[in-house]
Amino acid sequence: MTASWNIPSIRAALQQKKLSARELTTEFFARIDRRNPELNAYLALSPEQAFAQADRVDSMIARGESLPPLAGVPVAIKDVISTRGIRTTCGSRILENYQPPYDATATSRLHAAGAITLGKTNCDEFAMGSSTENSAYGPTRNPVALDRVPGGSSGGSAAAVAAGLAVVALGTDTGGSIRQPGALCGIPAMMGTYGRVSRYGLIAFASSLDRIGPFASTVQDVASVLSVIAGRDAADSTCVPVPVPNYSADLDRPVRGLRIGIPREYFGEGMDPAVRQKVEAGIKLLESLGCVPVELQMPHTDYAIATYYIVATAEASSNLARYDGVRYGLRVPGSTLLDTYRKTRGRGFGPEVKRRIMLGTYALSSGYYDAYYLKAQKVRALIARDFVQAFQKVDAIVTPTSPCPAFRLGEKTDDPLQMYLADIYTVTGSLAGVPGISVPCGKTPQGLPVGLQIFGPHFGESRVLQLANAFEKAGGFEV
């Protein structure tokens, strides 16, 4: 039987000298050895750095120093986030042997807080996907049901935490890639406001949408990690200078009287009946805690997927132009420089990445820019306006995270559009830039986890976490 660790229990065990950081790290690598072959949650392990960091924590304890907030906490990092000297592939052949020469800001902040990086987690190639099946290194399996996907794109991070192969993990969310795998694996998972966490060292997919955020087994741990990684960074000009509150301190504030918006557009056709039943029960649970439900209309919701798949692919086609075989990563030599570019990119990228580069290139190309890209940017403004207007009436918005529970491996791989629709409830908040969390909200009769999504206004992370924490404490896992 494997003990279930969280940040406070690790801190207590280390301080009381019940175990050392080295012993805990050893235990987690043993767990990974046992479970990772079937799950494929990790693509690379970093035992050297992990044990060096564990020893630093142990010597702080030996010297009686006060411990930083994540001292000894084993973390997993999605493979699109740079880790110095640790292979970082983005789930792509084009970066198969890439070892970043620097750390992402989120990575270095975790290290400074005493966390121990176990390794890098699997994901859809360049974070493009909703099932982790687009990884060049094979899919990750959902630890709750091994014949099913863990969601995506941060499926490896979600699976690692859900299976107890890491205490917390970092993922990235561009259209739902943190919240949806959190829902499908049955753990809390959060993205802060756009710009709340530095993107420095996050290998770019869609720069106006990409966000780094935590997975954990409790909302309290999510809050602890967000407190560490959030905040101004001179290396990312889109990282906002708004002060970071202590999210952990605000967690237990009462939720009685908070107005929770229930947008009717998120409860239409296409939702799995078991998901609907659980989410409705979840809303009742929030009501029983004194939250006041308010019916909302967010009329542009239905346009979000179309908007997202133009904006995100346009940005991706530009961002991924850098993979040309010249400076890093794969090079497939051609007869000319142009031929080298074409061969390197043609062979290095997988099918979904090529599809999105093609779509984005088309949407930005001469003669189509206004019809697609500019149009999508205007509809994005309407979707953002829906949120601004909603938050004039309510404190938070509550919806399902995903229209369906974890689907079977291979079930949606032949139909890109069906796969895109897995993000139908998450992309809206991505486009608007608001913070959002998915918290476990019961299970379907088949035992598959359901997620409840809570959105807050820009910089309303404390409110979102407070509601999620109250929901979890009231038994949201079991509704």
Add this chain to the structure above:
Amino acid sequence: MKITREQVIRVAELAHLELSEAELDVYSRQLDEILAYVEKLNQLDTSQVEPMAQVFSGDAAEENSSARADEARHSDVADAVLGIAPDPSRPYFRVPKVIEK
């Protein structure tokens, strides 16, 4: 039809992607389906709407701007960067010949 096979070939050229005949067939069909779906955006009148390129723009961007002072700082990453290059020739990246004699 929203996009022809000829247009798909042209887009692959612009994107510097070498695609097989089979890939061109698949992408022609799939891009056509996706573009047909995206067509729904035209149901909305956006003639009075400003495009949104970033989450924070205008005053909000000003307020949330965190541009640092433009000061020279020491950087010593050239060796590390060249160390991961496919074909380095210090201090350069070597590539196939671009200019013919």
